[in-house]
Amino acid sequence: MVNVGKRSGRPRAGEERLSREAILTAALRIVDDEGIDALTMRRLAATLQVNPMSLYHHLPNKAAVLAGLAELVFAGLELPDPGDAVPWDEQLKEAARAYRNGLRQHPNLALQVLSDTSAVSDVVVVTMEPFYRALDRAGLEPRQIFEAANTLIDFIHGFSLGEASVRAETFELAPDLLTRVRALPADKAPTLKRIVGGLGVEGLAYDFDGGFESGLSTLTAGIAATARRR
Template sequence: MVNAGKRSGRPRAGEERLSREAILTAALRIVDDEGIDALTMRRLAATLEVNPMSLYHHLPNKAAVLAGLAELVFAGLEQPDPGDSVPWDEQLKVAARRYRNALRAHPNLALQVLSDTSAVSAVVVVVVEPFYRALDRAGLSPRQIFEAANTLVDFIHGFSLGEASVRTENFDLAPDLITRVEQLPAGKAPVLARVVGELGREGLAYDFDSGFESGLATLTSGIAATRRR
């Protein structure tokens, strides 16, 4: 007697070539093109032209798919140790830029990953080693390494969330900010008013690449000061 819960005969077209990697590649394409909400197990099965139940042999649910996407996207961040041939602060900056670029390449996934603790933990295991390695080479204590790495990763996460939500290379805050400052009562926020007035619209133009490098330089300088204590 054939079990009614199982299909007999040859696999449905597409299922013979089904693999975890194929599923994740299709899922990433959906997320990149349409966003996280468009990703369901049924939609994924339809894209791959397979029975939805066949997906569960590889990934048990959507949460597992998202964790797998995090691994797929960020696995490339694992790099060989450059040793002492590259200064510790440059190693740190390279690691930060690589992580930011990975998040920027998949903004829809970035927004999900950074708000999902299980996905974040999967990413952190892959991401933090280059940071820890550079900070260790800087001569920091284990506690200092832990705190400095957390600060750097939090900076990149926060920056990437802002970048992903804007979806443009430049964020023109100047017109609205200048108008609001001009409408402030006399004596209200005097330093802000002076800075905005001196910079003007051109000086207030915000470029994400420059902003990231500025923040990264500030953090690296702070870490350098910490190691001298």
């Protein structure tokens, strides 16, 4: 079969249409714009105006594309470090807020990023440096720093997972969850029902920002207690 419209074969120097980065960038745009299910190798190749099989010379398979996207998101993270200008707990919170915000940049990718452990490379660990700095200033020992950082990171991951899931769904069930709780038989969850009763009307819409800050305060308070105990 003769090639009529497009050129085939190896392109001239400087005319390569593809590269790992170009592919990943295009993939990220597709995922951000249309969701993770819209990302197929064919669709990706089409937006790059390239034959689907050409992608496989730069990435071994689709899993590698997804892993590369997770890596890309992590690489884009930059946690600020206000340093000694603020108390250690504020330093810690500021880095945590930035981490959460970074994960929120690409909600359609959250699940992939949070579950892809191959993305847990040197890059990621190094990114967390501000966490270790702040915890060091708090007066923790090495092992305590390590564990406290992991606890904080786990909280952020769990929080981000919930946040991303709610945004991804049709947002139908969540809003009226509390009203349905009110309708539960009293013997099933008495404490829960009492709590909901004491929440007031404004409690019906969950406040993600407030929830996150509350978690941060609880964690820093707990870490402070550990530091005080030596």
